[in-house]
Amino acid sequence: MGEANNNNNNNIDDDLLLKKFYAEVSEVERDNEVVRILSCFKLNAFEYLNLPFDSSPEDVKRQYRKLSLLVHPDKCKHPQAKEAFSALAKAQQLLLDPQEREYLVNQINAAREELRAKRKKQLKKDTASKLKSLVDEGKYEQEYEKSDEFQAQLKLKVREILTDQEWRRRKMQMRISEEEGRLKKDEEESKETWKRKREHEEQWEGTRENRVSSWRDFMKGGKKVKKGELRPPKLKTEDPNKSYVQRPVKRG
Numbered sequence: 001m002g003e004a005n006n007n008n009n010n011n012i013d014d015d016l017l018l019k020k021f022y023a024e025v026s027e028v029e030r031d032n033e034v035v036r037i038l039s040c041f042k043l044n045a046f047e048y049l050n051l052p053f054d055s056s057p058e059d060v061k062r063q064y065r066k067l068s069l070l071v072h073p074d075k076c077k078h079p080q081a082k083e084a085f086s087a088l089a090k091a092q093q094l095l096l097d098p099q100e101r102e103y104l105v106n107q108i109n110a111a112r113e114e115l116r117a118k119r120k121k122q123l124k125k126d127t128a129s130k131l132k133s134l135v136d137e138g139k140y141e142q143e144y145e146k147s148d149e150f151q152a153q154l155k156l157k158v159r160e161i162l163t164d165q166e167w168r169r170r171k172m173q174m175r176i177s178e179e180e181g182r183l184k185k186d187e188e189e190s191k192e193t194w195k196r197k198r199e200h201e202e203q204w205e206g207t208r209e210n211r212v213s214s215w216r217d218f219m220k221g222g223k224k225v226k227k228g229e230l231r232p233p234k235l236k237t238e239d240p241n242k243s244y245v246q247r248p249v250k251r252g
Contacts, residue, residue: 030076037084043162048091064092111157
């Protein structure tokens with residue numbers, strides 16, 4: 001119970017500190033923060049919240065609360081305050097999503113490893129630095145990675161890797177869209193072919209009665225003689241009295 005009360009008191013103290021802080025913040029500082037947010041690299045949520053790459057989810061929540069109050073459209077008069085506020089909200093959402101955060105952290109780790117490999121090659125050429133690194137048993141490198149120089153390089157390398165990954169993703173998406181378009185076109189052509197075939201069958205079926213009637217008339221009377229046209233006599237192949245037989249004349 002005592003611990004819960006202490007937590008509540010701490011939250012109240014934090015709220016009071018925040019209110020005091022924002023009471024002292026000038027409009028210029030709010031505007032500057034809006035400009036900073038909108039100029040951030042769009043693929044890196046850590047940049048929007050102005051956080052180190054190793055920040056925890058709790059750090060993300062605290063920083064979002066602080067910055068979102070700073071640029072809130074109700075508090076900030078900058079014309080793009082709403083846009084900056086939305087960007088912060090999206091950044092927090094990404095960093096609190098386990099899958100999105102894992103992807104981003106993996107790219108950061110890849111960037112860090114690239115810089116370490118590059119650093120290792122440089123140390124091979126610099127004997128003094130190499131000896132110091134060996135003496136410090138890695139502490140020299142750990143201190144270097146905390147430096148502003150390394151952090152700036154890491155930030156740029158992360159941008160480079162994220163840009164490359166996004167370009168690959170867009171190319172893949174474009175190929176998928178093209179393939180989906182091709183399949184859709186094939187499907188539409190197939191439907192059109194089936195439709196034409198069906199229409200032809202229906203037309204053929206619709207003339208069935210006329211075709212049957214014409215065939216029946218032909219079988220009954222053969223070709224009809226037009227008025228005034230001479231019709232050749234029917235060929236008799238057998239006489240009823242067996243007196244003679246008229247046979248067809250063979251023509252060579």
